[in-house]
Amino acid sequence: MTQSHASNIKPITERDANVLYQHGTLAQLVPGLLEGTTTIGELLTHGDTGIGTGEGLDGELIILDGIAYKVGPSGVAEVVPDDFTLPFASVHRAAFQYQCQRSDIGLEELNKKIVAANGRANTFFSVIVHGTFSFIKTRAVIKQQAPYPTLEQVADQQAMFLGHDVKGTMLGYFSPLMFNGAAVAGFHEHFLSDDHTIGGHVLDAVLERGDILSQVFDTLVQHLPVDDPDYRSHDFSNDPIAAALAKAEREPRKD
Amino acid sequence: MTQSHASNIKPITERDANVLYQHGTLAQLVPGLLEGTTTIGELLTHGDTGIGTGEGLDGELIILDGIAYKVGPSGVAEVVPDDFTLPFASVHRAAFQYQCQRSDIGLEELNKKIVAANGRANTFFSVIVHGTFSFIKTRAVIKQQAPYPTLEQVADQQAMFLGHDVKGTMLGYFSPLMFNGAAVAGFHEHFLSDDHTIGGHVLDAVLERGDILSQVFDTLVQHLPVDDPDYRSHDFSNDPIAAALAKAEREPRKD
Numbered sequence: 029m030t031q032s033h034a035s036n037i038k039p040i041t042e043r044d045a046n047v048l049y050q051h052g053t054l055a056q057l058v059p060g061l062l063e064g065t066t067t068i069g070e071l072l073t074h075g076d077t078g079i080g081t082g083e084g085l086d087g088e089l090i091i092l093d094g095i096a097y098k099v100g101p102s103g104v105a106e107v108v109p110d111d112f113t114l115p116f117a118s119v120h121r122a123a124f125q126y127q128c129q130r131s132d133i134g135l136e137e138l139n140k141k142i143v144a145a146n147g148r149a150n151t152f153f154s155v156i157v158h159g160t161f162s163f164i165k166t167r168a169v170i171k172q173q174a175p176y177p178t179l180e181q182v183a184d185q186q187a188m189f190l191g192h193d194v195k196g197t198m199l200g201y202f203s204p205l206m207f208n209g210a211a212v213a214g215f216h217e218h219f220l221s222d223d224h225t226i227g228g229h230v231l232d233a234v235l236e237r238g239d240i241l242s243q244v245f246d247t248l249v250q251h252l253p254v255d256d257p258d259y260r261s262h263d264f265s266n267d268p269i270a271a272a273l274a275k276a277e278r279e280p281r282k283d
Numbered sequence: 284m285t286q287s288h289a290s291n292i293k294p295i296t297e298r299d300a301n302v303l304y305q306h307g308t309l310a311q312l313v314p315g316l317l318e319g320t321t322t323i324g325e326l327l328t329h330g331d332t333g334i335g336t337g338e339g340l341d342g343e344l345i346i347l348d349g350i351a352y353k354v355g356p357s358g359v360a361e362v363v364p365d366d367f368t369l370p371f372a373s374v375h376r377a378a379f380q381y382q383c384q385r386s387d388i389g390l391e392e393l394n395k396k397i398v399a400a401n402g403r404a405n406t407f408f409s410v411i412v413h414g415t416f417s418f419i420k421t422r423a424v425i426k427q428q429a430p431y432p433t434l435e436q437v438a439d440q441q442a443m444f445l446g447h448d449v450k451g452t453m454l455g456y457f458s459p460l461m462f463n464g465a466a467v468a469g470f471h472e473h474f475l476s477d478d479h480t481i482g483g484h485v486l487d488a489v490l491e492r493g494d495i496l497s498q499v500f501d502t503l504v505q506h507l508p509v510d511d512p513d514y515r516s517h518d519f520s521n522d523p524i525a526a527a528l529a530k531a532e533r534e535p536r537k538d
Binding site: 053055147148149150151152204205206207209210244245246247248249250251252254255259260261262263264265269 | 308310402403404405406407459460461462464465499500501502503504505506507509510514515516517518519520524
């Protein structure tokens with residue numbers, strides 16, 4: 029076997045394909061620890077596929093085929109540079125396996141069927157759905173400035189987007205119950221339309237027709253911002269982590 | 284730089300020294316998922332230092348300098364072979380840094396001072412204490428047979444050991460609050476006397492005089508037994524994880 033030195037593309041080993049890399053924890057966002065403590069450039073050394081949010085909740089990130097897109101309050105996706113910083117992200121090397129095709133199914137039902145089909149509620153895995161969505165509802169938080177507010181305080185500072193008959197990709201991560209806090213237990217899904225005009229954190233969807241692919245991980249590599257002074261000194265013991273994550277991940281703003 | 288092919292000893296890179304490897308989660312032990320899903324041989328590829336328990340809670344394991352010792356109901360340590368299986372273990376490559384020497388200090392006070400000294404309640408780290416313990420209280424659970432009982436049901440099936448003026452090593456891992464379940468939040472410490480006649484899971488101790496060394500990790504590599512049928516099918520949502528771990532990690536048997 030020969031190796032091309034002109035290419036950065038590395039073959040995916042079985043070992044790589046089983047690993048989910050996460051920087052930061054979702055629990056950090058609850059009390060407003062929103063400083064960017066890693067970069068897109070660094071994340072891309074751990075995977076070509078992922079989701080995250082920028083410093084100060086600057087947009088909803090989705091990484092597909094090694095390119096990082098950010099959806100901010102305009103709803104339109106833009107490519108972000110390697111030095112863009114993030115407090116939280118999940119990435120992996122794509123080696124998805126085809127699971128099935130589904131039609132006319134809502135998000136909740138779709139997610140239930142995915143868990144049932146692979147019987148893996150205690151395992152980290154990723155799901156990618158590409159197809160036509162008859163309905164998609166996403167949101168993007170508006171970027172905050174330091175000193176940062178809590179996650180609950182930014183609940184009314186979101187832009188929400190509704191799309192109909194949209195072709196696009198929904199990328200999600202499923203985390204087991206016992207890792208709630210590090211991630212959000214259950215699914216965490218971001219979206220990007222093929223034409224990049226709509227995307228963000230998925231609140232609801234109806235899939236008209238699409239292919240479901242999944243990738244199971246046996247290993248979580250959890251990297252923490254251990255030298256960030258705000259992270260080091262924060263007392264998490266009184267933060268309402270579980271309640272705040274459940275609310276923030278699924279509910280749109282109340283207005 | 285030349286490499287010796289006659290030696291298995293690999294130099295520790297900065298990257299290796301920052302990584303804590305964990306197989307399984309402590310939460311699995313609560314409902315009695317006690318099947319051995321990794322081996323000492325496999326664990327030793329991820330580190331030379333660590334703690335764990337054998338299949339069916341077969342002893343309290345401590346790995347020092349690449350050698351795995353088990354303390355069972357006799358209280359005496361024996362070396363275990365590479366094919367010994369475990370449901371749970373934490374290991375890393377030792378690169379401890381000297382912190383201080385302490386005298387005449389109880390376990391609780393010692394642990395508090397260690398956290399205060401390095402200011403790292405939100406970071407995984409390891410602590411190793413070598414010295415003379417004027418008092419040490421340890422326990423070892425008695426090995427269970429399948430179908431396995433819950434952690435609470437084995438509370439009265441422990442052997443407890445008391446030592447006075449014992450020279451030995453206490454090895455512990457500190458886990459942040461938000462990873463309670465994956466590990467036990469706070470300290471989890473095992474002991475081995477220099478003469479191997481007493482060891483186990485530390486319940487209490489008074490250090491007469493000893494050296495404190497610590498090693499901080501920025502990364503947790505969490506490996507899950509994703510293909511174990513009992514693990515895959517278990518519903519953790521009703522297990523009293525936090526309460527059972529707090530009780531099991533610190534309290535001796537009630538009798």
